[in-house]
Amino acid sequence: MYALREAIAAFRRAPVLTGLSSAMVGLALYVVGLFGLAAYNLQLALSSVEERVEVAVYLRDDARQSEIDLLLTELAAIPEVRSVRFISKRDAMARAQVELPEFGELFSDLEVNPLPQSLEVELRPGSRNPEVVERVSQSALLYPFVEDARYGREWVDKLFTLRRIGAATTAVLGSAFALVAALIIGTALRIAIFARREEIYVMRLVGATNGFIRRPFLLEGAMAGLLGGAIAWALTYATYRGVYAYLFEVAWMPDGWVALGMLAGGLFGAFSSTLAIRRHLEAI
Amino acid sequence: MIKLTHVSKEYPRRGYALRDVSFHLKKGEFAFLTGHSGSGKSTTMRLVHMSDRPTDGEVRVVGYSSEKVTQRHIWKIRRRVGFVFQDFRLLPGRTALENVAFVLEVTGTPRSAIVPKAQRLLTQVGLSPKSGAYVNELSGGEQQRVAIARALANEPYVLLADEPTGNLDDRATRGVMDLFWDINAKGMAVLMATHDLELIKRYPHARVFELDHGELVYDSAEAEAPVEA
Structure with a gap:
């Protein structure tokens, strides 16, 4: 209960800093979201061709x-x-x-x-x-x-070569984008925690347990991640609507992908905070 | 209460900060730890607070040994040892009351008891009228009183103070020192690091440990010679 209260209070006390962290997380996940949208539509296009095999x-x-x-x-x-x-x-x-x-x-x-x-x-x-x-x-x-x-051997061979290239590109680029997003999220949360190092110091000083100190930051990281995920979802959805209306027909990602992306944002936020706080816990 | 037995502390680049220091501060004692800059006062305080571990020897604090206590369980010592700094180390953006309440909250005091207890502690240090003031609205002496109230929140057995009057004027120093004596009179041991010999001379009944280049060169309980500048 204390952890949740403190996590919310932290947002209230430093709205600019936490807002910026969430915005950075959001932008990082937006890039991943755009890539997900492109990868999903590529998969759909290939699947529709594949159905004719x-x-x-x-x-x-x-x-x-x-x-x-x-x-x-x-x-x-x-x-x-x-x-x-x-x-x-x-x-x-x-x-x-x-x-x-x-x-x-x-x-x-x-x-x-x-x-x-x-x-x-x-x-x-x-x-x-x-x-x-x-x-x-x-x-x-x-x-x-x-x-x-x-069965049109040449056509099937080409289709599957294309599919393999698509899968490899998705894996490599997806990993690269996810890694960059992870680094940005990690850095944003490190900055947020660094700003509160004095608080951590005082907690250690007066005998708060490590778990007790960690919990609000973990929750705060998860909340920043989820908020960033929501920002990324809104930006990706707006982009999808724009492309659909003015450029060409595209499909929106399955809800599971969106939920997974937001959940990943939250989990990674919590994970990054845990890593970032460890250094401060060892300082005293 | 605090017992150092043949304690040495060596840093990789700086060399020895403490060398074979032994002393025993008993329950209810008031002691000054003095010496020039670099004599090892802060290192001693850090070792007593278990923020650092000795290279050799043993530090025993409120029954816990530096040889046995793990980093995971260090909080048990911290709740029995209050710490006051020269620069107060209060949380900015919070009121005096919130700074004291924060300690109670993070150490598991029931929610309904936090504010009354924090108020009581501020009353004890004479700051009750300013409990709602933010840290930056308080004078140095007042901030140090808040820091003392915070250090007392866990009802520790011993109070460590590292140059607590270093940033205060004479009047505020007297006020803060009187407060330390009041606390000590109630049975709490106090170990205060200071390089201010004039201050020490004002309290001739206190025990004095003097460090020089990392060695304990004087313990008033064992020697008759007065402290010299």
Whole structure:
């Protein structure tokens, strides 16, 4: 109770200093927030492209229905496969007419449907990578009535290279931004604690326990971190609205990310304060 | 109460600040610790307060030994030893009452008892009318009285004072010294570091320890020779 009262009193006693600390924390987390927004939208864009990764298994015209059913069951049993859909020759033609209207006249002049029947194999999220699509294709090709199995190897390879670059960039830049933010938050709170070193000295002098001394500062650090997190959220959200309204369509981050960012701000604030106060506790 | 046994303190760059110092301040005694600048007075006070540890020997304070007490448990000693500084070391931006109440609050006094006790302590040091004044509104002598009230808050067994009159004029010095004597008369041991020999001569009944270049050269309880400037 004392710790909470003192932490609030500290905000009241030195509003400029604590306000500046929170603003510094807020700006540091704002950079992380912007990066999070960009990373999230990049992930969304890649995921929407990735969803289109599937394997098309083309079947010979003389394949019997029982054989097709057997293959369909076999492919559906592969753990990475989400669904397998049979496309008959007629379905294939109907789709071609819808998707390629410029060839409508050509399609209607045909006496024989040249399009093959096929199985469309959709993969589970997380399994849409070159290794899995290759394996599923090879499994299908073992059957003699399978003409071909295609998944656009070059396209999938490029997509996954892009995804790996995205992941590495996110990890490296994210870590760098988080580190810079951590240093700024740590410095801001060190300054705030340095300004109150005399108070810490007096507490040590008169016999307050280390835990008792530490608690209000820990809470104060957490509050500065949370306040900074709220400032960062407001700035990031304003930026998102601006970009959405005037530049291009972007998605807002999931609430979990926002909550995690604010929680991280609070926790790091508490952690930084604990580190900063340790030096003063050892001084007397 | 305070016992130093063959205590030496050596600093890596400065060399020896204290060398083989032994003395025993008993319960209820009033003693001056004197000597020139650099004689080791402040080092002794720091060792007694356990802000520092001896290189050799043992410091025993209110039953705790420097050889055994850990940094984690140092607060137990601090609550039994009050400390008054030359520069008061009060918290600016707080009133006299808040400075005293702060000590009570951080050492776990029940909330309802804090303000009455702080008021009582300020009354004891003669500052009751100024309890609501901020530190910067008080004179040096008044600030030192607040510091003394603060040092008494935990009802210590012994009061350490490091040059407590160093920043005060003669009148304020007398007032503060009278206060120390009153406190001592109630049974609390007082160890006061001062280089002011005139001040010491005004109190011939007090015990005197004199340090010179880190060595204890005089203890009035063991020698008859008067202190010389």
